[in-house]
Amino acid sequence: MSNLTVVSAPGKVLLTGGYLILDRKYDGIVVGTSARFYTVIFSGKNGKMCVYSPQFVDGEWEYRVSWKSLKDVGIYSCELESTNPERHNSFVEITIKYSLSIISRRKNDQQFKEIVAKGLDIYIVGDNDFYSQREQLRKKNLPLTFSSLKSLEPFCKVHCTLKKVNKTGLGSSAALITSLVSALFVHFEIISNKITETTNNDRKLIHNIAQFCHCLAQGKVGSGFDVSAAIWGSHIYKRFSPNILKDVMDQTVDISILNNIIDPTSSIWDNQVTSFSLPLGFKLLLADIDAGSHTPSMVGKVLKWRKENADQANTIWDTLASHNTTISNNLRELTKNHEQDEELYLNAIKICESVKASEWALAAERNPNNNNIALFSATFNTFQKIRELLREMSELSQVPIEPPKQTKLLDACNEIPGIIMAGVPGAGGYDAIFCIGLGNTFSSQIEKLWDSWEEMSVGPLLSRESSKGYMIEQINNIPGLSGCLNL
Template sequence: MSSSTVTVVSAPGKVLIIGGYLILDRSYQGLTIGTDARFYTIVKPGNKCSKITVHSPQFNDAAWEYRVNDACQVEAINEDNRNSFVEITVKYTLSVIANRIPKQKFNEIINQGLDIYIAGSNDFYSQRKQLEILKLPLNTSSLRLLTPFNKNDINLKQVHKTGLGSSAALITSLVAALLIHFQCIDNIGNQQKTLIHNVAQMCHCLAQGKIGSGFDVSAAVWGSHVYKRFSPDILNPVIQDENNVDGATIDNIVDPSTSNWDNEVVPTALPPRFTLVIADVDIGSNTPKLVGKVLAWRKANPEQAKALWDTLASHNSMVIDGLRELRSEYENNKSEYEKAIELCSEVKGSEWATLAEQKTLHSNIINGLIKIFQSFQKVRQFLREMSTLSGAPIEPPVQTKLLDACTEIPGVIMAGVPGAGGFDAIFCIGIGNKFVENVENLWLNWKEMNVGPLLANESSEGLKIENLDSVKGLATILT
């Protein structure tokens, strides 16, 4: 297989640490952190004329076949075996491509057929059953023993996801890989990323049947960043009349030079020596139902909701500003920054104020850590208030108890429920070398819930063009 005929693109998963619910409204911002857990799409020429086969080798019976008719329209071959996320993405991305490259070139590539393989890092799916089969404990050491892109002996509908944004990362990597394979774009610069983002947002919204906040697709494109959503009206023409929108209209909607996309992306990263750790919780919640409850409460109580959201937004901004200020402190005085981190990593966050009172040379840095710690505690407080008022279990009491215990560990600066909250996952962000081990030990010995650590860490990188043989285990999914 010639590497020149194979296209490989990856997109990261995400953790929304700031901005849950508020980012549904353009008036507010959120902070989404990219992870090194990634979805990979491989596109190569197929063997059958005009036939597109999409494989998901990590699951049983996970292959879908399509044909492209003379009007460049995608049709499912097997009506009894369909995957709406894949089908919609292939259909609409090829529609955009057909409007952007010469028809002869499009036909030459499509007439070869396409074999597409999609696989996600193990962290996108719970590996509990795999570890049970292998009689291994549920810890990071055991997870590292699993084969990359581990095959789950279940159907795709049965999988337990960990909340890292698998559908958004899948769709984004698939959109990008198709655009590159058809030579519609030749790199992933900012303009190309904007096109990929717009197409992926459209496909993701169509697949979900609604226009969401879009932060998960945005993270899959740009990695870690401060985010403000796009105006939903942009996609209304497609969402409201999906079956009667022609290719030219679709292309005009996603075209970065003619469309009115107003999303805001400010690239960022956690400050140096900060580490993100994530765990999935074996209870599970329904994000759409949580969001529905909060939005119903907001609609019924607009003044009360606005007051709460504005207060929550102010503390969200303090966390975001505090992280930015600490990155600046590091750039201006690395040695003092390192000393402050080492000092505070040995002490609980609630006791950092005592260190700041000592008037050491690095008090600005310690005060920055205190600002983030205290502001995030306020964020959790007002999210719990929203829980009470709306009836949505955003930070349920059982989660509160666990998160409070995490916060008591020296070096932990934030512990929370990501995104819409509920029972699906938790995250911790801390400093120093010891807190990761201490947090994992707490999780493993926690009795009230089964808390499973993931291997994923922060990675501020977004979309990447990959070399098939450079990603451990990736080439094996083709066999």
């Protein structure tokens, strides 16, 4: 395992800003997850690029690498030829091809050719939460609970091909691409292999390349919040202008143009990343609902409705944006309050974790000197207004953003003491929910509720919030990683 490189990148949950973040006018709160994708790279022996995803059936892809010399002296375009033409992985192929082409412009020519000539062995795996584990638990006759999920081995096999896997909506493709891009740039020593030495420009470089690769692989320029979460972890996100990538969104990309576009010192990138994490004592719980939605078609229908009903839609979106801003301002103020008076803040948590959120306003009146309780109450009420507007948008656009079955489940979650927010993440639909609660007592009650819910199958995930973006790792510090890769 010579020149071993391990880089991980987190998944995402969009708490506020669903649909709105497609427009640069608006922002949203995105949190990173503790579930991460890992890319492990070490020098090969046969001169080929060998990619392994051991969690999948037929999870192997092998490529011969060739180089097309461009008009600029010492500039090359990477070409990948699959040794098995019937087996393709466009996300991996696009990412390796363009990452190596850009690396070739930043690496000593001889050193670069020596590394490529040996080939690379690349392993890519994702934490169990990225994929539905329902079938695994059925085979083991285990209930769909937190404790059952914890009993599964890390990076367990999904017993199907990549195309047939059921995902949980945590942004697996963005986390995969970000971990692969950053691992390649660390392996070729374009950026430091010490996370403490990673500069902001390093992160911007990886961000720009990962956004390009992800958009090209998907065939469209999306909002980019999932890649942004994989780079920076939790933050308040405002998207980049889509026209930044318009000249490189086809398979005949001019590497010179691409190299200028992804330059981290370029002023064309106008995405905004504002520091954010959930306040102390806030705990995120996620669930996978066994009734999936097709996000791209939902987004298309909502945008069509907005275009055809501009005044009506923009009024709703502006009101939603105002409420979203209130949520982010409240949460950031609570973080400051904790820093300034920890005892007062923790006392507010203690009072509210044992009371339903609908009763926090009364608790605030009884404790006028503790404004944290009033902030908890205001945050809950504002998020309820956000849900009302999303339901209104559902009805007007005929898109199930918060469908009635989800409304019933979320309302039941809000009846549990300590829950401050319960909603559908991102574009909404039937496939997931999130709950955020105060303190530690609500978790077991939420699990009981989800386990006993009969209208839909509610499967908990183990992920929690993680404010960390991509990270350079030590393989022995990641439980189960070496064993999964048979290293």
